[in-house]
Amino acid sequence: MQHSRLSSMTLAVAAALAMIGCGQKEEPKPEAAPVAAPEAAKPEISVAIGHVAPLTGPQAHLGKDNENAARMAIDALNGQGVEIGGSKVKFTLVAEDDQADPKQGTIVAQKLVDAKVNGVIGHLNSGTTIPASKIYFDAGLPQISPSSTNPKYTQQGFATAFRVMANDVQQGKVLGEYAIKQLAGKTVAIVDDRTAYGQGLADEVEKGVVAAGGKVATREFTNDKATDFAAILTKIKSKKVDVIFYGGMDAQGGPMAKQMKSLGLKAKFLTGDGACTPEFIKLAGEASEGQFCSLPGVPLDQMPGGKAFGDTFNAKYGQIQLYAPYVYDAVMVMAEAMKRANSVEPAKYLPEIGKTDYQGVSAKIQFDDKGDLKGGAISLYQVKDGKWEYRETIGGAPAAPAEEPKKDEAK
Amino acid sequence: MDIFIQQIINGLVLGSIYALVALGYTMVYGIMGLINFAHGEVVMIGAMVALSVVKALAASGLPVFAVILIALAAAALVCMAIGFSVERIAYRPLRRAHKLAPLITAIGISIILQHTAMLVWGRNYHAFPPILPASAHEIFGATITSLQVAIVLIAGLMMAGLMVLINHTRFGRAMRATSENPQIAQLMGVDINKIISATFVIGSALAAVAGLMVSANYSIAHYYMGFMLGLKAFTAAVLGGIGNIAGAVLGGILLGLIEALGAGYIGDLTGGFLGSHYQDIFAFFVLIGVLIFRPSGLIGERVSERA
Incomplete structure (x- = not known):
């Protein structure tokens, strides 16, 4: 008897909990x-x-x-x-x-x-x-x-x-060039999270690096739920690269930059729009200082x-x-x-x-015939004193709204 | 060479983290034969509570050690309360039901805990305040932080402590009796409800320790972090032989080493044909291999004397 009362009570509690859960989801x-x-x-x-x-x-x-x-x-x-x-x-x-x-x-x-x-x-x-x-x-x-x-x-x-x-053809090209020219990198390691976004961007960055005369020393992979990157970073360390590019989101990019530092990697860290967030800085802590990211478009201000x-x-x-x-x-x-x-x-x-x-x-x-944004600009940022600081914008002409976007940047 | 040593250290630290979580799985399984899938979420709650306490006390001027101890105590209390109530609400009423029933409630509880944490702590990632010294020690050109040394030591200590508790105490004898045959144990005067509750409470306290260690090491906590961690730790427990305390630690460390070495060398060994995205596949491949030749894991599946 007592047992059945307890289980009906349990059921009620479970049901109530479930309802709370559902209510929130709805x-x-x-x-x-x-x-x-x-x-x-x-x-x-x-x-x-x-x-x-x-x-x-x-x-x-x-x-x-x-x-x-x-x-x-x-x-x-x-x-x-x-x-x-x-x-x-x-x-x-x-x-x-x-x-x-x-x-x-x-x-x-x-x-x-x-x-x-x-x-x-x-x-x-x-x-x-x-x-x-x-x-x-x-x-x-x-x-x-x-x-x-x-x-x-x-x-x-x-x-x-x-x-x-x-799109990432534009972003990848800019990132690849930036790694070689502005960051003075000779060899680059590329890491991505194997999602359509991370992988796609990493592929385009690889093309961009090669086109700018750089060398991709290694390509490493993780996933969009990972928190431990020590193994792949150690491998990258053995390749002695100048720049590490990560194609993925902030939840991985932040800890990755931090672990990079604690493993003693001196390479510069560069990432795309997915990790270009305040969250990245929060998660990487001091290790975020001086790192780079890109974001399509121009800074909010x-x-x-x-x-x-x-x-x-x-x-x-x-x-x-x-x-x-x-x-x-x-x-x-x-x-x-x-x-x-x-x-x-x-x-x-x-x-x-x-x-x-x-x-x-x-x-x-404005859209082109495929549905892509015409003349999209890519902006680059660097962490300074715990904040993303705007560096420069490459391509597009969005700062002056009235100006016609340049056609050659569209693809 | 220093790269190889670094990879071994990476694997050891990662493996000890898996081991810390796997201990909780294996203990509950050893006593009840139940896979407590909510364990990963209890670890997550432990991490969240510890992190909140550390955040609140970070500016208080207390010594770092005291802050960590208070955070650990708070996390352990919350986790123990959760472990106790989960057992009462979700598992005890189903003790006589079909084996699948508590498995389903375990998954249900884990979803409830996850979403409750999402409501309490939000969807954002939380960064662990940098109160611990970040300095790394050098061993043969490889680096390891003090915290990572602590993680490896704590995993070993907790394993030893549990083994003493189970094999050399009165309470442990009651646990073993309950595990062997609950009805007979009851006839012999063992209050099995109390024993099982205690098992869950101890397992949850271990989860709190694991949660604190994980979030401090990666300096990240998120309501979703328990899922992947729980899955990997469960794999580690099965690899070592679920129900076996030493097996959980062995399985955890083995899994960590396989992942680290897999990610580090698989690409070069196969000439770039396979990359580091195969590290999980490699780990599960080893798991399948072990289970084919030793279906009950590397070291048996039973607790203590039955092994």
């Missing part, structure tokens, strides 16, 4: 709004924008940052009282979690298609964006990724795929609308992690296309996205 998902009914039939139409990023797992901090920016853009749009096709539009955000996992990425992509959202912002990672893009393409659903930089994403010939950040955006965001959601301005722009680009097409139907406003000429927070946004 929290960032407002109701999926059905696709808009024929316009003008109703005074107010509802537009659901899907957003996908990792909200749990090792990259949850970046994913939540993206989602906050999307939410901010949606609030701004609703505040403006946008009218499309003669009726007032209410935008809602359908936020999904792909755990930075390609499998999960396709599952939530299908979920968004089934929920009949009007468009998708995301995903955060190239590894999830690429497989998901096929699902969106098959459904004719426009997708704008704020942060996927792997070139493959837009090379698949999908008319629905766009991105508002320069040099972005055309950067300061205002930063102030609003910080007041509402705390410090910007990484991609927030790009997410905000992606939502705005989508809404602008809907306005120009005078329709919220994917098939009708999709052609308008390609014709975008929008002055966003991050840059002036």
